[in-house]
Amino acid sequence: MRADPTYINSLASALDLASGRVNSLTSELSSGVRINSLSDDPTGAAQSSLLSSTIAQVDSFVQAASTQTSRMQVADSTLGEVVSQLTSAISVSVQATNGTLNSSNVSSMMQQLTGIRDQLLSLANTSYQGQYLFGGSQGSAAPFTLDASTTPATVTYNGDTSVQSISTSTGQMIQTNLPGSTIFGSGSTGVFAALNQMIADLGSGASSSTLSADSSALSTSLNQVTTQRSVLDSSLNRLESASTYAQTQSAQLTAQQSNLIASDPAKIATQLSSTETQYQALLSVVSSVGKNDLFEYL
Numbered sequence: 001m002r003a004d005p006t007y008i009n010s011l012a013s014a015l016d017l018a019s020g021r022v023n024s025l026t027s028e029l030s031s032g033v034r035i036n037s038l039s040d041d042p043t044g045a046a047q048s049s050l051l052s053s054t055i056a057q058v059d060s061f062v063q064a065a066s067t068q069t070s071r072m073q074v075a076d077s078t079l080g081e082v083v084s085q086l087t088s089a090i091s092v093s094v095q096a097t098n099g100t101l102n103s104s105n106v107s108s109m110m111q112q113l114t115g116i117r118d119q120l121l122s123l124a125n126t127s128y129q130g131q132y133l134f135g136g137s138q139g140s141a142a143p144f145t146l147d148a149s150t151t152p153a154t155v156t157y158n159g160d161t162s163v164q165s166i167s168t169s170t171g172q173m174i175q176t177n178l179p180g181s182t183i184f185g186s187g188s189t190g191v192f193a194a195l196n197q198m199i200a201d202l203g204s205g206a207s208s209s210t211l212s213a214d215s216s217a218l219s220t221s222l223n224q225v226t227t228q229r230s231v232l233d234s235s236l237n238r239l240e241s242a243s244t245y246a247q248t249q250s251a252q253l254t255a256q257q258s259n260l261i262a263s264d265p266a267k268i269a270t271q272l273s274s275t276e277t278q279y280q281a282l283l284s285v286v287s288s289v290g291k292n293d294l295f296e297y298l
Contacts, residue, residue, distance in 0.1 A: 044260055051257040058250045061169045065243040068166055068176045072236045075133045075178065078126045079229040082183075085123070086191065086222045089116045093198055093215035099208045110202050117195045121146055121155065124184050134180035135159030143180045144192070152200035155193070157186035168242040169249060175235045183228045184221075191221040 092112050095101075101109075124134055124144045131139035136159040143159035159180050165173045184191045194217040201210055 048257055048260055051253055051260070055250055055253045055257070058169045058246050058253065061167075062243055062246050062250065064166060065168075065239055065246070069236065069239055069243065071128050071133070072176060072232060072239070074126070074128045076229065076232055076236060078123050078133065079183070079225060079232065082120060082123050082191075082225055083222065083229070085116050085120050086218065086225060089113055089195060089198075090215060090218050090222060092116075093211070093218050096198070096202055097208050097212045097215060106202050106205075110199055113195060113199050113202070117153075117192065117199070118146075120184075120191060120195070124180060132159070134178060134183060136177070136179040136181075137162035137164065144184065146192075152193075152196035154187060154196065155184075157181045157184070166239065168239075169246040170242070172238075172242065174239050174242065175231070176239070178228050178232055183225055185224070191218075191225065194218045194221045 089112075092109050096106075096109050121144055125142045126133050127139075132141070132143055133139075135141065135143035138159040141158060143157060145156050145158060147154045147156065157180055161179045161181060162177075163175055163179065164177045166176050167173055180186075181190075185193055187193065194214065198211070198214040198218065201214055206214075
């Protein structure tokens with residue numbers, strides 16, 4: 001007697017479902033992941049997708065912050081050397097106010113100050129990874145140029161005053177650069193103007209009072225540099241703190257996502273055992289119905 005086709009169809013469907021369930025549970029137990037597609041858990045899959053997007057944004061900031069931090073550290077180190085050079089220049093300028101200097105003393109001081117100026121010019125034109133640090137947004141060309149044909153010599157700033165910032169993972173804006181003109185001045189103002197004036201006045205035999213005023217101008221320019229450096233240091237500290245926070249946030253979100261999509265090994269093992277038992281039972285029913293009837297139908 002042939003089995004009822006409806007019964008055979010139902011039995012075949014149940015066997016197919018049980019087989020698929022065994023395969024799915026086996027895969028989940030092996031991988032430790034319960035969500036591999038939207039159909040596994042639509043809500044969980046959506047939450048996981050959102051977490052992935054957030055993690056990607058946070059990691060993108062961490063990477064950008066790392067690049068900017070390195071750049072800012074180089075700028076800070078450069079300004080530290082600028083402070084050192086300017087301090088030396090001020091020391092020389094104070095000596096220059098001594099009215100008993102002879103021509104040899106004056107010549108030596110002019111050479112020292114000229115050497116310091118040239119060193120400062122090199123520092124002001126420092127580049128990092130092919131981009132000048134102190135040109136504002138104009139990173140492809142040297143921001144400062146010297147014209148020694150005038151008396152006093154002049155140093156011109158060729159960059160712009162663009163202040164650049166980075167947005168943290170929490171939306172906070174942090175300044176990442178210092179336009180060169182805010183640090184060194186340009187033309188008749190700032191570090192180079194004070195140095196060039198001091199050199200010119202020494203060469204022309206200016207009075208002690210004039211040289212004293214030049215020395216004061218150098219001290220003022222040093223204060224300008226240290227003030228701007230403190231702005232950079234403050235931004236650098238904030239960026240490093242924001243990056244540390246973002247790295248912690250990324251780790252927490254990753255752990256949250258892992259917990260969301262992870263399977264429960266003990267629970268899955270129990271379900272797998274039960275499903276395998278069901279599958280074997282179905283196979284027994286198939287055997288009792290009659291292989292020929294069932295598989296001819298299939």
